[in-house]
Amino acid sequence: MSEDRFQQLRKIVPAVSRETVEALAAFETLFRKWSSAINLASPSTLPHIWERHILDSAQLLPLASQARKWLDLGSGGGFPGVVLAILLKERIGSSVDLVESNGKKAAFLRTAIAQAGAPGRVHAERIEAMWERIGTTDIVTARALASLRDLFALAEPWLTSGATALFQKGRDYRREIEESHDDWAFDLVEHPSAVGKESVILEISNLRKIRR
Ligand SMILES: C[S@@+](CC[C@H](N)C(=O)[O-])C[C@H]1O[C@@H](n2cnc3c(N)ncnc32)[C@H](O)[C@@H]1O
Numbered sequence: 001m002s003e004d005r006f007q008q009l010r011k012i013v014p015a016v017s018r019e020t021v022e023a024l025a026a027f028e029t030l031f032r033k034w035s036s037a038i039n040l041a042s043p044s045t046l047p048h049i050w051e052r053h054i055l056d057s058a059q060l061l062p063l064a065s066q067a068r069k070w071l072d073l074g075s076g077g078g079f080p081g082v083v084l085a086i087l088l089k090e091r092i093g094s095s096v097d098l099v100e101s102n103g104k105k106a107a108f109l110r111t112a113i114a115q116a117g118a119p120g121r122v123h124a125e126r127i128e129a130m131w132e133r134i135g136t137t138d139i140v141t142a143r144a145l146a147s148l149r150d151l152f153a154l155a156e157p158w159l160t161s162g163a164t165a166l167f168q169k170g171r172d173y174r175r176e177i178e179e180s181h182d183d184w185a186f187d188l189v190e191h192p193s194a195v196g197k198e199s200v201i202l203e204i205s206n207l208r209k210i211r212r
Helices: 003-012 018-035 043-058 081-088 103-116 148-159 173-180
Strands: 069-073 095-099 120-123 139-143 164-169 184-192 200-209
Touching: 003 018, 003 043, 018 043, 018 081, 018 103, 043 081, 069 081, 069 148, 081 095, 081 103, 081 120, 103 120, 139 148, 148 164, 148 173, 148 184, 148 200, 173 184, 173 200
Parallel strands: 069 095, 069 139, 095 120, 139 164
Antiparallel strands: 164 200, 184 200
């Protein structure tokens, strides 16, 4: 493991151990191996997995330092869900539920979680069917899954039951916020991304549906 990577991650997650950085590097290797067989990420991002995907996912952890129960919707190749599960191994009593309806991707997620011995459970199901199975949670994450408005519809049961959302969003995020206000009211904190210049993490709590 390179010292550079260890220091980069320490800037984002200050208490991270060398063992955890090694587990993340092993996840990156597994990701590359499976990417040649199934489509896990856009090929243009493959040379930059560490920065574009792993650090981008890791930056969510310090925003919820007390959270124990995490839920990642549409986990795809494991961002941010697998990265968070690997980091949460150091936080006793924490876990991540990962929901991914694509069977091949879910098989990859299970392999990655098992390889790392991370506290994650993979559900090869549709998000819409998961509320009763998973129940309340502290944090809901989702990256590159849907517009904010559609994310609210998918995550409504959790976000109206006390969970906080941490949604990574790109440069169009202001338009998405505006559009979502047609149907939803919520408390919002905008965090600048530590990784992408024009990106943000939207911390959303107290979601309410507007009844007209
Ligand atoms: C564009 S990918 C993003 C994956 C990952 N979060 C990332 O940032 O790399 C969206 C993923 O969500 C999954 N997905 C979309 N709609 C879903 C649903 N309703 N239930 C479960 N998974 C869903 C897709 O199969 C796909 O793997």
